[in-house]
Amino acid sequence: MIDFYGFNTANGQKVAVMLEETGLPYTFKYLDMMKGAHLSDEYKAINPIGKMPTIVDQDGPGGEPLALFETLAISVYLAEKSGKLWPTDPRERALAMEWATVSPANLNPSFNVHYVLGNRMEGNHKEVREYFTGQVHRIMAVFEQRLDEVPYLAGETYTYADVQLCPVAVISGPAMDGGLTPYPNVRAWAEKIGARPAVKKGMTVIADGTPKS
Ligand SMILES: N[C@@H](CCC(=O)N[C@@H](CS)C(=O)NCC(=O)O)C(=O)O
Secondary structure (H helix, E strand, C coil), rough: CEEEEEECHHHHHHHHHHHHHHCEEEEEEEEEEHHHHCCCCHCCCCCCCCCCCCCCCCHHHCCCCEEECCCCHHHHHHHHHCCCCCCCCHHHHHHHHHHHHHHHHHHHHHHHHHHHHHCCCCCCCCCHHHHHHHHHHHHHHHHHHHHHHEEEEEECCCCCHHHHHHHHHHHHHHHHCCCCCHHHHHHHHHHHHCCCHHHHHHCCCCCCCCCCC
């Protein structure tokens, strides 16, 4: 059984979707970030950074519990453990890791700057906003080109790399300048993935916010 400590943000959604897609048994442990649950000593014992999400696989490697943080690390672990969304072809496996890394390494931090400037800081910070807006569009244009060439980010197969981008594109994309309008391939791909039953279920579980145990 996997304990999933989550809250309804794009990072939480990625793990909720991965758990549903892989079919691994899990318990959703609602992490009330509005009340600072992510900063408690108890939570920091499994995630020293004090950020969401985290999983604890009670049946980890060697039969021992394993606590894991960082959304990408969690996603890779779940994909490999289940063999789902995990390409068997070595080329696609390498490309899945490459494309999965683009979102957390490039896209999320740029969106995060917008969030922090808009919600936590006084002032306009025009130059900073413009710089990071440029970064977002630079990366989105690369995803747009990629999805013009192949149906999924790793190639022919739907993988955890798609799950890394989808909630970010769907949640943050519309909030940026021009929304997803300049990116029709990303939009069509997001709609296709968003229609998957496991994706809908994962999004519902995390949006619900009700502790399941
Ligand atoms: N690189 C981390 C980022 C996690 C992250 O930033 N989580 C946010 C919520 S989406 C958080 O916990 N923020 C609380 C804080 O920064 O104190 C991951 O991919 O898991």
